[in-house]
Amino acid sequence: MPELPEVEGVVRDLRPIVEGKTIESVSLSDVVYTSHEAGKQAIVKNAKPSQFELLVRDMKIDKLERRSKYIFFHLKKNDERFILVNHLGMSGAWFVVNDVVEITEEKFRKHIHAIFTLASGELLVYADIRRFGELRFIKELADHPPLLKMAPEPFDESACDFFLTQSEKPKFAKKAIKEVIMDGQVISGCGNIYATEALFKLFIHPGRVTSDLNREKKMELFQMICDVLQESIDSGGSTISDYRSINGGAGTMQHRLKMYGKKQCVICEANTESIVIGGRTSTYCPQCQK
DNA sequence: AGCCTCCCCCGGATGC
DNA sequence: TGCATCCGGGGGAGG
Incomplete structure (x- = not known):
């Protein structure tokens, strides 16, 4: 169950690897597609899987930020800024590999739901066993109002x-x-x-x-x-x-x-x-x- | 408008 | 082996 410290750890580990890199393409799992076809929204929220794949394409990962238990991937394309919001839910995990076979724990490898191919050739992989996590592409926080209601970061003065x-x-x-x-x-x-x-x-x-x-x-x-x-x-x-x-x-x-x-x-x-x-x-x- | 209660999303673990 | 049950962040629906 990732809480603030676990998410902070993910961001600290991921940041030096992905910041400044460009997402060449994204591929979502069949499970994500099937779920959306059935009227649900497994993992990918507020966009059809095919739309999501197009939206994220060619985005530069400008900065990574942890906010509460969320990871914000601040994205940039032609001076336009967007945020890819990720919540790990109960069982989300990120991997950066050259090939998915490098993900040795089968329970994660079996539940890969998004593969971001970076221009560097590396694969940024999101796996989520229970699918309680989310990937949400937004322009600003107001696009998803619950994000505006979050309490300040606990280490903030306020x-x-x-x-x-x-x-x-x-x-x-x-x-x-x-x-x-x-x-x-x-x-x-x-x-x-x-x-x-x-x-x-x-x-x-x-x-x-x-x-x-x-x-x-x-x-x-x-x-x-x-x-x-x-x-x-x-x-x-x-x-x-x-x-x-x-x-x-x-x-x-x-x-x-x-x-x-x-x-x-x-x-x-x-x-x-x-x-x-x-x-x-x-x-x-x-x-x-x- | 805001609050509350219910319910959903899942697969792994556990128990019978 | 097979089946039912439980667990849980967060939000959406409806009262």
């Missing part, structure tokens, strides 16, 4: 105040704190893993009602989320199930996690418990987290 303000709105104040910190309109890039970790480190029960936390506690929590995200970025992210950096690379943050996926509390050894909050499994220590 992010903590934004979180505090949002969390005080009625629709968030009465919800469980874990659901609120995982909401991209409150904090960017914090998913289940890092929400679970930050709450555990501060001994906050994930089901605590948000308004129940005072301003100081919320600020402390915000800072802890930033700390956990930063620690994970520094560790190359958490490689759990289908997350890979480019070309199958793995991070080491999964070894540093204290609560996510744990059966026992590392502090008091009590058995952990799992409840569903906002539709997501939430693991916590019933002894330590109140």
Whole structure:
């Protein structure tokens, strides 16, 4: 499950390889075509597959940017600028190879959905096992309004105040704190893993009602989320199930996690418990987290 | 207009 | 072996 640190890792690894290069052509999988013919939009959103292939053709990849859990490929053609927005969903992964046979993990090679042929001859490959990811070609963020509603980057100066303000709105104040910190309109890039970790480190029960936390506690929590995200970025992210950096690379943050996926509390050894909050499994220590 | 609830998208993993 | 069930970011539909 790629969250902010995992996406940051992908962007850092991909950036030096693809920035400045030109996309000569794009080829989408039969699965993408079939899905669109059936009235669905597997992976490619808001354009027919054949249109998408034409739109991206001959674009120069000017810059790569991570924004929340999205990767923005800033594209340029004849002084016109566009953005190819990518979300990895549950299981998206990028590869840069000379031939797809170099993708040794079969579960990714079996689910290749877009092959961008670069002018350099390299192939920029997007694989996605569960197809929850997306590729969306836009001119500006307003072309896809949800992108305008994203919270600031957590490491931005304004992010903590934004979180505090949002969390005080009625629709968030009465919800469980874990659901609120995982909401991209409150904090960017914090998913289940890092929400679970930050709450555990501060001994906050994930089901605590948000308004129940005072301003100081919320600020402390915000800072802890930033700390956990930063620690994970520094560790190359958490490689759990289908997350890979480019070309199958793995991070080491999964070894540093204290609560996510744990059966026992590392502090008091009590058995952990799992409840569903906002539709997501939430693991916590019933002894330590109140 | 904005909020809420429901539902969808999938294949791998798990369990019977 | 075969089948049903579960999981989950994010957004779209409809009330």
